[in-house]
Amino acid sequence: MPRRLADAPALPDGLEALWxxxxxxxxxxxxxxxxxxxxxxxxxxxxMRVTRRRFDPWELEAIRRADHAFLADWGARVKRD
Structure with missing residues (x-):
């Protein structure tokens, strides 16, 4: 397991499916x-159409924020290399 993943905080209970x-x-x-x-x-x-999954507004916001964090982290790692 990558160290960054091993050192990551635990996922709050109930968010496994959204993750x-x-x-x-x-x-x-x-x-x-x-x-x-x-x-x-x-x-x-x-x-959502393919999986028949419906997101609540807070779930959409969480996905968008996670995506922003992912892209910011990716950009920072590329910049360092």
């Missing part, structure tokens, strides 16, 4: 050719 949804959305994200693209509302809409 899995984010991981699936993230795994299917496109690329700009220079790096990963953000997860768009169109991506989320397609995911």
């Amino acid at each position: 899995e949804d984010f991981a699936e959305l993230s795994a299917s994200r496109g690329s700009t050719g220079m790096g990963p693209m953000r997860i768009t509302y169109l991506d989320i809409d397609a995911y």
